[in-house]
Amino acid sequence: MKRIAIDMDGVIADYLSKQLALFNRDHNENITVEDLKGKKLIELRPHLKDEIMNYLKEPSFFRDLEVMKDSQEVIKELSEHYEIFITTAAMEFPTSFTAKYEWLREHFSFLNDMNFVFCGDKSIINADYLIDDNVRHFKRFSGQGILFTSPHNVYETGYVRVNNWQEVRDYFLK
Amino acid sequence: MKRIAIDMDGVIADYLSKQLALFNRDHNENITVEDLKGKKLIELRPHLKDEIMNYLKEPSFFRDLEVMKDSQEVIKELSEHYEIFITTAAMEFPTSFTAKYEWLREHFSFLNDMNFVFCGDKSIINADYLIDDNVRHFKRFSGQGILFTSPHNVYETGYVRVNNWQEVRDYFLK
Numbered sequence: 156m157k158r159i160a161i162d163m164d165g166v167i168a169d170y171l172s173k174q175l176a177l178f179n180r181d182h183n184e185n186i187t188v189e190d191l192k193g194k195k196l197i198e199l200r201p202h203l204k205d206e207i208m209n210y211l212k213e214p215s216f217f218r219d220l221e222v223m224k225d226s227q228e229v230i231k232e233l234s235e236h237y238e239i240f241i242t243t244a245a246m247e248f249p250t251s252f253t254a255k256y257e258w259l260r261e262h263f264s265f266l267n268d269m270n271f272v273f274c275g276d277k278s279i280i281n282a283d284y285l286i287d288d289n290v291r292h293f294k295r296f297s298g299q300g301i302l303f304t305s306p307h308n309v310y311e312t313g314y315v316r317v318n319n320w321q322e323v324r325d326y327f328l329k
Numbered sequence: 330m331k332r333i334a335i336d337m338d339g340v341i342a343d344y345l346s347k348q349l350a351l352f353n354r355d356h357n358e359n360i361t362v363e364d365l366k367g368k369k370l371i372e373l374r375p376h377l378k379d380e381i382m383n384y385l386k387e388p389s390f391f392r393d394l395e396v397m398k399d400s401q402e403v404i405k406e407l408s409e410h411y412e413i414f415i416t417t418a419a420m421e422f423p424t425s426f427t428a429k430y431e432w433l434r435e436h437f438s439f440l441n442d443m444n445f446v447f448c449g450d451k452s453i454i455n456a457d458y459l460i461d462d463n464v465r466h467f468k469r470f471s472g473q474g475i476l477f478t479s480p481h482n483v484y485e486t487g488y489v490r491v492n493n494w495q496e497v498r499d500y501f502l503k
Contacts, residue, residue, distance in 0.1 A: 160453070240453050246442050252426035268420050269449025276443045279334070279414050281455035281471060297455060 156238050158282040159327070160272075160298075161230065163243035163255065165288035165305045167263070169221040170211070177210050178203075191306040211248050218254035222262050225320035231265055233327055239266060240282060244292075246275035286323065290314060301326065330412050332456040333501070334446075334472075335404065337417035337429065339462035339479040341437070343395040344385070351384050352377075365480040385422050392428035396436050399494035405439055407501055413440060414456060418466075420449035460497065464488060475500065 164170045171188065174196060179185055182203070190199065197204045210216055230239060241263065245255055252273060259271055277285065278295035285292060286301045290311050293300030301323075302314040317323045338344045345362065348370060353359055356377070364373065371378045384390055404413060415437065419429055426447060433445055451459065452469035459466060460475045464485050467474030475497075476488040491497045 158453075240450075242453075245447070246430075246445055249427070249430045249442070252430070252447070253423070256420075256423045256426070267449070268423070270453075271420055271449060272453055273419070273426070273447040274443075275441070275445060276414075279332075279416075279444075279446055279455055281453055 156236075157284070158238040158240065159233060159284045159286065160240045160242040160277075160280050160282035162285070162287040162289070162292070162303070163241060163259075164217075164220075166286055166303045167223050167226040167230070167241070168217065168258065169223055170217065171305070173216070173220055174207070174210055178207060181206075188306050193307065193310045195307045212250055214250045215254055217248075217251045218258055220258065223320065225324075227262065229320040229324045230263065232324065234265065237327065238270070240270045240272055240280070241266065242272040242274060242277060242280050242282075242285070244275055244277065244289075245273035284327075286317070330410075331458070332412040332414065333407060333458045333460065334414045334416040334451075334454050334456035336459070336461040336463070336466070336477070337415060337433075338391075338394075340460055340477045341397050341400040341404070341415070342391065342432065343397055344391065345479070347390070347394055348381070348384055352381060355380075362480050367481065367484045369481045386424055388424045389428055391422075391425045392432055394432065397494065399498075401436065403494040403498045404437065406498065408439065411501065412444075414444045414446055414454070415440065416446040416448060416451060416454050416456075416459070418449055418451065418463075419447035458501075460491070 161167060175186060178196060197207050233239060241259060243255060245252055277292040283298045284301055285296050285298060286303050288303045288305040288308055290302060300314060302308060302311060302316045304316060304318045317326055335341060349360060352370060371381050407413060415433060417429060419426055451466040457472045458475055459470050459472060460477050462477045462479040462482055464476060474488060476482060476485060476490045478490060478492040491500055
């Protein structure tokens with residue numbers, strides 16, 4: 156059975172909507188997802204980098220994120236044909252471990268928690284495929300990287316790209 | 330550069346001494362490491378399994394464990410010749426994430442925390458070597474398993490075995 160490793164933030168968990176909402180509220184701004192094409196919020200507002208990162212360091216930030224559209228249904232279907240691992244770069248936000256674990260248990264309860272991986276450098280992941288929104292994780296990944304579209308990565312080229320979970324489904328099951 | 334993945338509990342962190350001390354205190358027993366040859370404490374006292382496991386589920390249990398003799402010095406030396414990752418089956422004790430992370434930061438501060446991996450099923454680990462005290466992790470591991478001696482595994486045969494960190498040093502650097 157081939158194995159698919161799946162990133163959390165920006166792929167199954169919508170951190171961006173919450174980050175933007177908090178930022179706009181606290182700074183009286185109206186930045187939209189459109190404004191973030193090709194960049195992350197910290198690149199758009201570099202002088203506020205610390206404040207932006209602090210949202211993500213808040214222990215409960217990741218606990219109530221929205222689930223990305225169709226990800227539950229498609230991953231459930233994929234899990235009948237592939238071994239599924241959730242591989243998240245949690246070491247960047249060590250305060251988030253518990254929230255991320257609880258979120259996965261709540262929204263992806265059909266997965267075995269022995270298949271959750273909290274890591275940093277994803278070159279440690281032994282899988283046939285890695286679905287991720289950050290191209291840096293593909294550099295030393297031994298399998299096939301699949302770039303999940305997120306505003307910040309829309310101008311990246313040279314990668315297999317999927318724009319949503321229906322396209323993931325088509326890639327693996329068609 | 331070849332990569333060595335290293336388990337925490339029973340390999341760099343001495344959970345057994347603390348577990349035994351707590352158990353002996355609470356149950357007025359005098360079980361020694363000698364009594365645990367070939368078995369774990371839950372196999373020696375199966376009717377107390379829940380209580381024994383509860384020690385490990387206590388969020389701070391892993392925070393103040395003793396460092397296994399010579400592990401710091403040898404890993405520091407190995408890190409000059411190999412890529413080192415710490416790979417711990419933390420999903421078995423999700424309450425332990427923070428304590429484990431902080432313990433690693435305290436005692437192995439010379440390692441990059443991007444090389445810490447909290448996982449369950451270690452077949453996800455992409456490394457050339459895995460030093461571990463549980464043979465079950467070698468079953469589907471793609472590299473070379475190296476069994477680190479612990480009382481519970483002394484009767485396991487058919488594995489490359491190291492009895493202490495000086496033997497790890499000899500294996501990799503001689």
